Amino acid sequence: MDLADLAARVERKTRIAVSSRDMERVLAALFASEDMWRIAELARIPLLALCAGLRALAAAGWVRWDTGLIRLTEDGERACALLGVAPAPTLDCPRCGGRGVETSLLRDVALAFHRVAADRPDAAQEFDQGHVTEETTIARVAQMWRHGDLAGKDVLVVGDDDLVSVAAALTGLPQRVTVLDVDPRITSFIGKVAKRESLRIEILSHDLRAPLPPSLARAFDAFACDPTESLPGFLLFAGRGLSALRGPGGAGYLGLTHAEASLSKWHAIQRQLVTWGAVITDLRDGFHAYVNWPYVETMRGWEHLPVRRVPGRREPWYRSALVRVELVTEAGVDLGVVEGDIFLDDEASTT
C-alpha cells in the first residue's frame, strides 16, 4: 500500500481529485494534532477527501480513532518514516498570524466594527453562509487599503455576510460602497447599521444567478466577495465581480478554501480567471479564519467525519486564501442568467 494507491482509492470513492501529495499532507497533519478539526485545518485538502482518506488509512492499519482522538498507529509511523513523510511546522508569524498585514492603523475602525457586528445575523445554511472572524474582516480591509483599492475608490461587495461593506465604510476612505446580497436578513441588518452609524452604503437585494443591474456594470474600481465554492458557483461570483469593474487596473478580492476545493478546482478557477483577463497579484493562503456556523451538524460533511464533535464557535478550522486579482484587459466575462443550485458539487461539504 503506497500513497498513490491510497490517493487513487480516495479519488474513486469521492470523485475529488486527490494526489499522493494530498495523502502526505494528511499524514503530516496527523503528526501535528489528534483533533479532527485541527487536522482538517492543517491537511488543506477537501474535507470530504480528508474523511475518506482517514478511512482509507484506517483500513490500511495506519490510523485509528477508537478513543475519539485520531492517531497514527505504530504501523502508520513506520510507514511515514519509510515514505519520508515528516511533520510540517506551523511557521505563521505570531504577530500577524501569517497574513503579513498590520492592522494597528485601523484600531478605531476595529473597535467600532466589533460594536456594530455584535448583533449580526447568524450564518444561514440556505445561502451557504459562514462568516469570517471580525479580525479577518478588518485585515481584509487593511489589505485593500494597502493595495490602493479603498481610499477614494468605488467598491462593490458581492454577498456580504462578512460585513466588509460596513468595515470599509467605517474607515471613511472609499468614495462609494455598494452591497449586493440575496438574504433579506443581511441587507436589512446592513441598512440598520448604516443608518445608525451614518454610513453611506448603497444596498441592493440581488440574486447573483441573474446578471448585475446595468447601473452596476463597469462602474467600480474594486470588488470583494467570498464565493460559494462549487466550481460554477465560484466562477459566478468572480465573473459578476469582474464585470462590475471599470476595466484594466480594476481589482477583485476573493476567498478560496482547501476544505471545499481541491487544487484541481483551484487550477480550473485560475485558468478561467486568466482567460477572463485577470492576473493574480496576491494569494495568501489561510488569510481568512471563519467563525463556526450553527449548522455544523446538518451540513453535508458531518456524516462523513470519523469523529463527530461540534467545534466551538471561535475555534477556527475553516480557512480560506485571500486572492487578489487585477484586470489587465477589459473583462471578457460572458455569463448570462444561471439556473438551479449553485452551491453543490462533489467537493462541497458545508452546504
Next chain:
Amino acid sequence: MDLADLAARVERKTRIAVSSRDMERVLAALFASEDMWRIAELARIPLLALCAGLRALAAAGWVRWDTGLIRLTEDGERACALLGVAPAPTLDCPRCGGRGVETSLLRDVALAFHRVAADRPDAAQEFDQGHVTEETTIARVAQMWRHGDLAGKDVLVVGDDDLVSVAAALTGLPQRVTVLDVDPRITSFIGKVAKRESLRIEILSHDLRAPLPPSLARAFDAFACDPTESLPGFLLFAGRGLSALRGPGGAGYLGLTHAEASLSKWHAIQRQLVTWGAVITDLRDGFHAYVNWPYVETMRGWEHLPVRRVPGRREPWYRSALVRVELVTEAGVDLGVVEGDIFLDDEASTT
C-alpha cells in the same frame, strides 16, 4: 491630461503595457517618498515605465526633481485630489516584514548561513545576477519547510546566486539537494562551502538554454529558482524546473518582480504556468528583498533614471514576489534547446 492619456504616452514610449492604474500607483508612491529608489519600490511597475512615467508627469507639470528630490508640484497635488488618488499606507507586519512567515525556529541555521555567506561572490552582470538578502533566503527556506517541500524531500535549485542550496542543506532536513548553475564562481563557491561544512550538495554546471540532463528529469519533489525576467527567460527557468518534478504534487518556488515585469507579463506567465499543469498556491508580493548589485551604474535602466543616485548596498528597493506553484497533472512542458540572449526584453532594466 488624464491618467489614461499619460499611461498611453508611456506605453508608446516604452512598449511596456501601462494602465492608468499603474500611473496612479506612481502618484501614490510620490505621496509616500521623494527618493528615487523608495518610489521605485513602492510604485510596483517596471522601472523603465516608472522613469518614462515620471518624465510624462513632469511634462504635464505635476512632478519636478530639480532639487534631486522627486516631488509632486502644487498642480500635481491638485490633480491627485481631483482624480481621487490617495497615499497608500505601508501596512507590512513589523515582525515578519509582510512575509507572514516566522523564522525563529531556524535561528541556528541563519547564524551558520550568515557565516558562510560572508565571502560569497559578487553579483555578476553577465548572468543578470542579483541576490536576495540572507534574511530573505532563510525566509524562503522556512516557507518551503512550512509547505512540506523541504523535510525528507529531493530539492533542485535552478540557478543559485541566492545560496538557497546552502541554507536548505544547513537545515539537515532535505533528503537530496542539487544545484544547477552556469557561473563557475557560484558552483565553485558552493562546492567549497559544502566541503568545509560537510553538507551533501550535488553541484552541476549547466546552461539552462539546454534541456536538463536526463538524470534530473522527473527526479525531484520541489525546485526553487529566481528567474531572469524577460518573458522567454522566465518561462525557461520555470519550465525546466517543472520538468524536473516527479509529477502531480511537485512544487516550485519562483521569484517575480514588478521592476522588470508589467502585470501583463505576469498574466502571460500565469497563463503558461496554468497551461503546463501548475496551480498557484501562494503568491506573496514583496517577499524577497535584494542586496543592491555592484553594477547599478552600467545597468540598462541607469540612463533612464530622472535622479541618478547609487543606492546603498543594503538599501533594498528591488523586491520580488514569492510564487509557489504545484503540479496538478504531469508537467506538459515542451521546451527544447533555446538559443541566444535570454535576458532581454522591453521591460528588462537591470541587465
